[in-house]
């Protein structure tokens with residue numbers, strides 16, 4: 258479900274023509290639909306309503322301040338994995354007491370920062386990290402609230418790079434180790450275990466795996482409760498899949514049906530950490546065709562967005578629908594079914610200007626004949642798009658626009674060449690005079 262629609266063969270984001278935004282702000286351009294974001298947020302809240310969930314939006318999916326602001330105004334909390342993300346939340350006006358902090362490698366400085374800001378829970382991923390948290394809490398003189406992140410050892414059957422809940426992963430602890438740690442922490446006054454946490458992976462389209470995982474983690478929570486730990490929160494993580502190719506995402510209700518009975522058993526309050534489900538389908542990346550080129554039997558559509566903007570195809574061979582912003586006469590809106598031949602199209606490799614063969618958005622993708630200068634929309638790019646972008650090849654990062662109804666705001670200006678060199682000029686890199694010492 259999203260609010261990107263074609264009217265008279267022109268793509269609109271809500272009530273704003275995408276071509277108008279591209280003309281005003283240039284390309285490549287990220288465009289987000291506020292209504293789509295809120296629709297998904299609301300869907301989650303109602304699907305899980307009986308557990309009165311705290312929805313902690315996962316900042317890593319898309320940390321734009323305007324989006325964080327939108328979420329915080331609707332009562333959302335946040336899931337952060339770094340001091341930088343916590344800082345973003347605070348700048349956006351987010352509530353640290355509705356913010357949870359995960360991540361396998363929190364530095365002592367980050368732990369201290371989170372404790373000083375009094376975040377709701379630090380999610381502990383290893384025994385040694387628990388010790389460090391206890392140390393920092395002691396220094397600050399007030400106990401730390403923590404949740405133990407456990408691996409329920411399920412295979413969510415998603416891409417191996419985004420599988421996190423199996424036994425042999427760097428994330429969390431297996432149930433036995435976590436139980437042993439909980440026993441030990443009973444004697445440590447500087448930490449209080451107030452929650453259990455799982456996050457089994459991302460882009461999960463099989464709701465059942467949540468049932469299996471939540472059952473194991475619920476048993477674990479009850480065990481800790483029996484041992485006297487004040488477990489108040491059951492955090493089932495994020496990971497709900499969305500539509501990339503067709504209609505593969507599952508409605509929130511189906512995930513809720515799997516999760517809710519186990520949460521109810523524990524008497525805990527439910528905490529969710531969705532990222533992609535909220536913003537994934539709410540964003541597109543708009544690019545402009547620069548050149549067309551034939552090489553052997555391949556046809557390349559070279560456009561001005563690249564892997565530094567949207568890394569997912571290069572990194573995970575991820576599929577994103579791509580379709581012209583202005584659809585040539587006689588062609589449909591973007592296809593939902595790529596298994597069928599699409600009349601009026603030819604296969605194109607959609608590539609960017611970066612100097613890597615892996616710099617493609619799609620290979621042999623059916624697309625209509627397009628002129629140079631045509632605009633392309635890359636769909637389902639709201640999550641892990643801009644947040645994973647880089648300046649590789651010294652490409653300034655693209656601008657971001659947020660649309661709500663017929664109104665829109667530039668929410669991040671396009672980076673400039675000056676932005677690229679600023680941190681180096683700030684320390685005089687240009688003036689460093691290297692003379693090698695004789696050896």
Ligand code: LLP
Pocket residue numbers: 315317318336359360419456458459460494495496497530531532533534569573640641645
């Ligand atoms: N909670 C934790 C502890 C996480 O590690 C993640 C994502 C989330 C919540 C949010 O997951 P979501 O609801 O968005 O699936 N870059 C990859 C996805 C990496 C996900 C990392 N962790 C991609 O583009 O597919």
